[in-house]
Amino acid sequence: MEENIENLQFPIGKYKPNLEFDFSRTVKDMDTLGSFAEMLKESIKDLDESDFKKTYRKGGMNIAQIIHHWCDTHTYAFLRTKHTILEHNPNGKLQGMLFEEIEYQIDEKGAIEGSEVIGEKLIECDDVILAIGQDNAFPWIERDIGIEFDKWDCPVVDELTMMCSLDGVFFGGDAAFGPKNIIWAVAHGHEAAISIHKYCEEENLKDRLPPGMNLTSQKMGIHEWSYSNDYDGSERRLMPHVDLKKRFKQLNIEVELGFTLDQTVKEVERCLNCDIQTVFAANLCIECDACIDVCPVDCLTITENGDEEDLRTRLTAPAENLDEDLYVSAELPQTGRVMIKDEDLCVHCGLCAERCPTGAWDMQKSTILLPKAKDEAESRELQKVSNS
Ligand code: SF4
Numbered sequence: 001m002e003e004n005i006e007n008l009q010f011p012i013g014k015y016k017p018n019l020e021f022d023f024s025r026t027v028k029d030m031d032t033l034g035s036f037a038e039m040l041k042e043s044i045k046d047l048d049e050s051d052f053k054k055t056y057r058k059g060g061m062n063i064a065q066i067i068h069h070w071c072d073t074h075t076y077a078f079l080r081t082k083h084t085i086l087e088h089n090p091n092g093k094l095q096g097m098l099f100e101e102i103e104y105q106i107d108e109k110g111a112i113e114g115s116e117v118i119g120e121k122l123i124e125c126d127d128v129i130l131a132i133g134q135d136n137a138f139p140w141i142e143r144d145i146g147i148e149f150d151k152w153d154c155p156v157v158d159e160l161t162m163m164c165s166l167d168g169v170f171f172g173g174d175a176a177f178g179p180k181n182i183i184w185a186v187a188h189g190h191e192a193a194i195s196i197h198k199y200c201e202e203e204n205l206k207d208r209l210p211p212g213m214n215l216t217s218q219k220m221g222i223h224e225w226s227y228s229n230d231y232d233g234s235e236r237r238l239m240p241h242v243d244l245k246k247r248f249k250q251l252n253i254e255v256e257l258g259f260t261l262d263q264t265v266k267e268v269e270r271c272l273n274c275d276i277q278t279v280f281a282a283n284l285c286i287e288c289d290a291c292i293d294v295c296p297v298d299c300l301t302i303t304e305n306g307d308e309e310d311l312r313t314r315l316t317a318p319a320e321n322l323d324e325d326l327y328v329s330a331e332l333p334q335t336g337r338v339m340i341k342d343e344d345l346c347v348h349c350g351l352c353a354e355r356c357p358t359g360a361w362d363m364q365k366s367t368i369l370l371p372k373a374k375d376e377a378e379s380r381e382l383q384k385v386s387n388s
């Protein structure tokens with residue numbers, strides 16, 4: 001099975017870097033790159049719009065996406081390599097990475113209509129690893145130095161400390177656990193920073209501050225909340241794009257047209273406000289059933305407590321997603337029954353909290369607090385003060 005997937009992923013075989021330098025091959029590669037754009041134009045000139053949507057394998061990129069991908073990755077690779085290797089390497093030793101500062105000209109619709117380089121910024125570093133591809137590639141790490149790799153050729157990394165199987169070597173982002181997103185990459189960087197400091201101080205890497213969470217009420221008046229709770233259940237709309245033929249006639253135009261103001265407002269209202277939690281105070285509930293009547297998705301129930309399996313059969317709406325836990329409150333003061341909420345159905349509209357006469361339901365914003373190196377340092381200082 002794995003073999004088949006690999007054949008589909010790499011139809012012409014996996015990339016094999018040639019680590020032997022050969023100048024004649026470099027000259028040949030430069031020729032290939034020089035004629036690449038013309039060859040590409042020639043090979044796609046007779047394709048029509050439906051051809052551009054064809055993929056070479058199920059789930060793979062279509063022709064239009066591949067062409068854009070080539071352009072993006074190769075332009076970045078070229079610019080970054082040029083700056084890092086040629087311009088700031090006077091002594092044969094890397095000094096840093098030079099970035100161009102770009103200023104964009106925005107038209108009245110908010111679209112980018114042009115850009116210019118307004119300056120440069122050098123960020124000093126000892127090493128640069130280009131990260132522009134879609135697969136992890138560590139051919140430059142010797143396989144006998146103690147770093148263990150998994151079946152995807154990713155290093156085996158501890159999810160808490162970010163350290164791999166070789167002491168003192170840390171990974172993060174896509175390099176650690178395969179494709180994720182920039183938010184995870186930044187979070188991994190923070191975790192690794194804590195670990196690196198602890199490693200240098202010879203402390204236990206796993207002895208670190210726990211994550212925390214703050215809840216803050218969003219109520220601003222009887223029917224007023226600090227967020228828009230007008231949930232709209234309409235389908236996600238597709239981003240309008242410039243017509244394919246126009247795009248290939250003029251390769252430097254922005255492809256995404258963006259939403260109009262009205263479309264944007266509608267799209268925003270689809271948000272489920274996952275950061276706003278329905279928080280229940282059982283001691284305030286008088287069991288008037290108003291919240292149950294008003295809930296548009298029937299996800300609330302007041303009933304006798306029981307086993308989860310039994311409870312799931314007695315809810316206002318069936319709770320069929322067994323992966324989602326049910327919220328079961330403490331006993332209600334009037335009858336000893338419990339309030340149950342099926343989070344799988346809740347659209348965070350806040351109507352239960354608006355309707356509740358006693359404020360037993362509240363809509364509260366949750367903020368997750370993930371400790372950073374600065375927090376660890378402050379906690380260490382506090383520890384020292386309390387020990388002295
Ligand atoms: S927030 Fe809306 S959907 Fe969720 S429990 Fe309250 S009324 Fe029901």
Ligand code: SF4
Pocket residue numbers: 284285286287288289290291292352355356357358359360361
């Ligand atoms: S509206 Fe408030 S008081 Fe009434 S049942 Fe719901 S939580 Fe309890």
